[in-house]
Amino acid sequence: MKVRVRCFAAVREIVGVSELVVELPEGSTLDQLIHQLQSQFPKLQALTGSLLFSVNREYAFADTKLAAGDEVAFIPPVSGGTDVWNY
Amino acid sequence: MKVRVRCFAAVREIVGVSELVVELPEGSTLDQLIHQLQSQFPKLQALTGSLLFSVNREYAFADTKLAAGDEVAFIPPVSGGTDVWNY
């Protein structure tokens, strides 16, 4: 099955594109997708501990089962302390 | 001695002008001025319990001593409950 992966900010810069279509075995979980992309883009590993993920535009846990056509997004991490926005 | 009395809102409507010059004995207190104006404008009596006063643009107690040229203001009362402003 195919899923879409949307990439933003630091993830987009590592992957080099803002959207990927990834082929996965039927019944794969979000976790399996993450591992597959990590082996393809090793620099993602440094981010993974602090990444969040969404499936179909809702935050999702790593054990979420994916379906064909799902839209997954990597939500890049916080960096740099507690009050990291300007305001 | 002469003092200026500024009148606002309900007080202005009772007194009929926005400013009065009042002749008082030397050493008069704010309280004496209030009584003098109440006898001149009896309708003020209904308001007095809830009036505040300022002398020279600062809130003042009734026992404040007045001096020639002081600017006194009658600060009309709250009416109508606790959330009386629109916002």
Place this chain on the structure above:
Amino acid sequence: MFGITDQPLLLEPLVTTVKRSSSGAVATFLGVVREQTRGRQVRHLEYEAYPEMAIPKMREIADEIRRKWEVDEIAIVHRIGRLQIGEASVAIAVSAPHRREALAACAYAIDRLKEIVPIWKKEVWTDGEEWVRPGIPQPR
């Protein structure tokens, strides 16, 4: 910037006035004339101020804020005269390096304004009118 005006209030100039290069947040508050007040239908409002005392009192509020929070600038402008439903009677803007201080200071400013700034409004309803003034300040 502290003022009393008979002109319509606009936020944008206030924001420009308070913004500094250190400001990460600007919080604003507008008081607006409501259609209903305590169950009665408002036709319009008339605001009146004691400007020579009101402006120093606004400044006093700003001084209190600076003692409580790290803020950049504070602006308070109150409109006087006849106001229709939907028009703003008061506009407050506070800038600060961070959002919490800007928001807290803005909330404080409007509370204190009601308490110590000598401004009155006459509510003119479809069935009568009355002068209204909020808050009982403690003389000092």
Place this chain on the structure above:
Amino acid sequence: MFGITDQPLLLEPLVTTVKRSSSGAVATFLGVVREQTRGRQVRHLEYEAYPEMAIPKMREIADEIRRKWEVDEIAIVHRIGRLQIGEASVAIAVSAPHRREALAACAYAIDRLKEIVPIWKKEVWTDGEEWVRPGIPQPR
């Protein structure tokens, strides 16, 4: 009104959008690009959003607010693209019958926006750059 835009943010249209005849108060919040962040000199910022998720999340924040406070309307607009010092990155406006609800809801909206709305910024300093994103939402 919820939006993502690459145009400068203005408060006045937001205020007009949220004001109802029942509104006695409008509170607004602007997030502004500061000159300094964590001691480093900012040259400019670049904001990026996941708009298809960000707008529903803004709507979700508005729903949360309506469950907590009596408010009239809520508007949230975030700017994306390159922003200079002094420019606003986010604008929030909340109208309500009374001031406390408008102010509390506005403060809540900006806190929650940082927590759940997928928007990132790259800080470009005079000596480097870094992507930054606030808050760790709890997946549900």
